[in-house]
Amino acid sequence: MKKFLTSALVRGLLWQAIGWLLGALFVTGIRFLMGMNPFDQFFFTEPAWVFGALVGAISFVAGTGAMSDWFKWAKGEETPEHREDPPGWEKYLNVSLDHKVIGIQYTVTALILMCIGGVFAMIFRTELAHSGLQILTLQEYNTFMSLHGIVMIVGILVGVAGVMNYLVPMMIGADDMSFPRLNAFSFWVVPPAAILLLSTLALGGFDTGWTGYPPLSARAPVGMQMFFMGVAVAGWSSILGGLNLIATVLRMRTKGMTAFRMPIFIWAAIATSIITLTATQLIGLAFQMVMFQRLLGMGFFDPAKGGNPILFQHLFWFYSHPAVYVFVLPGLGLISELMPVFVRKPLFGYRFVAMSSLGIALVGFLVWAHHMFTSGMNEYLRVPFMYSTLLVAVPTGVKFFSWVATLWKGKVETPTPMLFVVGGIVVFLLGGLSGPPNATVATDLHLHDTYWIVGHFHDTMFGGYVFPFFAAIYYWFPKATGKRMNETLGKIHFWLMTPAFLTLTLLMMRVGLLGMRRRVADYDPALGFDNYHLIMTIAGYLIAISIAIFLYNLYMSLKHGETATGNVWNSRSPEWQVPSPMPVHNYDIPFEVVGEPYDYGLPGSVYVRFADGGQSTKH
């Protein structure tokens, strides 16, 4: 208990509260001295809340001590390169420089955020089970709906960071990331950002959805500002994480690991990081501009002052479309990574799969305006953006082709991770196939803002990241803990979640085609959607139950799981050639890459050779 109360997390939270209060009081004092009204509807005025929130977020990170080495460097002091972590659980609540600890910190944070986002979904899904308003007011509905969106998005971003942080240095044979302190900093800005997002609940909520379009966002309650700031702060985690990852892969690969001998997940991680490093700045900028519009009356997006609301949408989607690839590229990379292990066959078309990740990322920068076909932007932009969007299907198709060809005539084993891999492919296929109708101008004019879109992107998010994320957790759990997750519970999780999820999203698409608008709290009973919505709500609850089983499995396996310190899945990847859990600085004996990564089933093939003569298990 004492270890908990003195942990960096608790210190940070305390500092955030203090910083927030002092910042708000500071602005309130100045307003008082200037003769402006010092208080408002939510006690403090909006500028006071915003300034306080900023001070609070910075105080959190400073309070954890994640920046203390940098302060020492500024003073001209030297610090030791590594820092030893305490042996117990408390290292996960404190600032650690070890990429494996940080990876797990990210992953657990992601699971917590996704659970919170899921609870929000259950709340408004319950409201939707019947037409008419039963349990929520309109503003409450809008807030839960918007928060579900953004909390899930941040949750997935954090989950992506978790898997990349944990795996990338291990897979390339590095002892850590290039910049371990920056890595810790990138993680520790996430909790204050999450607090900011959740604080919207107490500050009037926000009713814009996660897109935050002005002019609506220019007049929503103060909660809107907390949403903007929360996303901007979380964005820095993404930007700096991407920077670190690119530097790590370019500079820390072990001997012999040429570009086309890297694990396929590394390619996906690089493609993702290029997007987070660059495009994230534009959503931050767009949100800052709305914040200033609200605080200082700067009329960027206010037509009355010569501003342009469409500009916001361009800046916003320039990030938020590629952001989709930030979620799915690592997920698809995980699928390509795991499939050969369970099929015992080489990955089909390695080079094409590797290049397809980069291809998706780069084409993804040129498609953003497909979200704006109905926005009133210049009409001549529609057709080029339609074609660029349809072009994304080509590299995505390459991946599907590779998976099918890899499966073809393989000796398929189906432990839980493989189930989630296959489930991910099926669900992502539905998401992928429901995409081109939205990319095509003629059909999008009909489908825009309907439940069809909701069904489409839930399929891409779940198939593209959530299923692979679960696969990764089941697969690398033994690596992180030295224990195995329970197979039976894992299979129940899968067989409960997958049909329920497919039912949910397919029905979403159906009511969408029939004309159900998205983001509405109520619908006309005469539309005849009541039964569909009831089934969707039940499916939602089933998903929630399956997640509860998963969490129970995590907890039980951690406590009483079957010991597994060896190469559980008979993998060729270097991290499985050393005992689990992974040693602190990864590889005590360095290894060299001497062959192709995915030559499963080819007699005599070797991927890595350790300096002491040991080599990856023969196949």
Added chain:
Amino acid sequence: MEHSNKTEVFRQGMIIFIFLAVLTALEFFVAVAVGAVVLLAIIAVVKVALVMYYYMHIYKLNTKDEQLDRHSYEYKLNTRRLGLWLFLLSDTFVFGGLFVSRFNLLGLTRPDLNQLLGLTVTSVLLLSSFFMNRAEASMEHGDRKGFIIGIVATLILGVGFLAGVLGVEWPNAIRAGVTPSASAAGAIFFMMTGMHAFHVLTGVIFLSIVLRNGSRGIYSPEKHWGVEAAAIYWHFVDVVWIFFYPALYLIGKLI
């Protein structure tokens, strides 16, 4: 290493500065006399290329150090340099977003600003880059006195730039009716100059830290990453202004 002698390096820095100054004058003249946007864009790109190559030494990113020990100072130095450049790439997207927003909102028009002041602060920032380059070159050749003089001059000019923009230009503009809340033009002017000034301010803080550590003898000709990083960052802020200056002061018709 190409550790040529100090006077040689100083002379190169001076020549580049003269080129930049002439190009800036040419830019101003083109804007007043011809107003050709394409020409202005070409001049800006040439200026940026000169700064990035000769002052920021972007070619150092092209490392051939695979055989070096991963834990050696030099290998890590190259990694840090890569990290800093990646950060600048990221930052470029902020300024790029502002730049595009400016043209989206204002097209080929511009707010009425004090031309003389604009040219002055631009020259001040350019001159500061010259001194920054001199400070870094001095450090590379173990001339601590030259280093301190260079950094102090850079700092004074940097603070002078901030005073010019925040202390003179902003009140001037507000008096002339270009306020943050009056119009989108005012809003984007204050956002661009404000974001840039914020970066200048962080650069000033960074340089002060480097000055303090440098005068205490923490850096050596072989190990002075702090100085190099501060220099690259400072030149980057100058690079941003090379684009922002014509975008705000020179391009387009007066509103």
